[in-house]
């Protein structure tokens with residue numbers, strides 16, 4: 001069928017299989033162009049279908065030649081109804097991996113559940129024996145706790161006081177002021193329960209308990225810091241508390257892996273347009289200014305450039321992994337450069353509905369957003385009949 005974007009707020013209800021495929025092929029080609037990485041050989045990616053997780057999976061497979069298992073939560077297609085983008089991304093990735101002779105299988109379901117953990121462990125045991133790298137890249141608005149059944153909904157709110165600042169509706173380009181009322185104690189607890197480290201620790205404990213981690217195995221989860229501008233709603237808000245918890249969990253996991261010589265890290269990544277980040281107020285305006293500055297400086301990166309650089313120059317560079325004073329890997333180094341942040345802060349002051357198209361990269365933001373769903377991708381014929389029923393070849 002002919003598939004068109006149907007946008008509702010922060011999401012697009014449709015996805016284009018050919019556009020998603022082209023995005024994946026572009027990412028694979030990028031990774032190949034950067035040369036081989038002396039990296040992991042058997043990789044589990046939790047949150048493998050979009051954003052940083054997908055880019056981690058592509059880098060593992062096409063950079064290091066790794067066998068990969070991906071876990072994700074995506075909507076399959078139905079006659080006349082498209083799948084969600086991560087489904088098509090995974091279909092394309094697994095087809096390309098298998099063509100290249102690389103093992104690639106996946107599991108679609110709730111990674112927070114015991115059932116999906118068990119299913120994943122059974123697959124590792126049967127096919128790979130052990131894994132040497134576990135990437136934890138979930139971004140979810142809710143979590144059902146596997147032991148208690150309690151459903152936690154995360155919040156994106158400041159803590160202590162109302163936060164008022166500018167934001168942009170990236171569809172219309174309208175810059176307006178937004179006020180976000182402070183979180184309750186419950187909002188904080190809930191957000192930590194969803195996006196904090198508990199589930200990451202549960203995964204690693206289960207994998208280790210079943211002897212499915214190779215000696216010297218590494219696990220990495222992703223975090224964000226960002227500038228003072230977004231601090232009230234991000235790093236010092238509810239989501240920031242969850243990231244504090246995630247970062248602290250890296251140390252407890254590292255301790256638990258000492259006897260197998262394993263390691264646990266958090267990598268702080270750059271701000272990028274993903275389904276997760278588009279829903280956070282204020283962030284889209286920051287990203288559109290940041291993109292403008294980083295593109296002008298020639299240091300702009302997408303998810304794949306970030307993850308390729310993380311693997312090649314940090315995780316598997318063959319030397320000690322450089323970390324900051326809090327033990328975190330910093331691949332947000334170019335975003336956080338003083339000159340970059342000074343320029344963004346100055347542009348922030350000037351940004352209005354009228355000035356933004358000129359001083360910010362609103363077009364780049366929109367293009368990235370459409371690309372997430374496989375739309376506006378160069379080289380794709382959107383007038384042609386597309387097969388919405390594409391299947392994932394390695395789906396277990």
Ligand code: NAD
Pocket residue numbers: 046047048049050051052053071072073074086109110111112137138139140222223224268269270271272273274275276277
């Ligand atoms: P994303 O929305 O693109 O990817 C989320 C992934 O999690 C998808 O594969 C999705 O299928 C999967 N998922 C969600 N709920 C699931 C569930 N219940 N069970 C199984 N899979 C589930 O998000 P992203 O932006 O790539 O974020 C990944 C991580 O990177 C997050 O920790 C995020 O905070 C962090 N991060 C994001 C940014 C950014 O700007 N986007 C920057 C730095 C760090």
Ligand code: NA
Pocket residue numbers: 047048049050051052053054137138139
């Ligand atoms: Na991801």
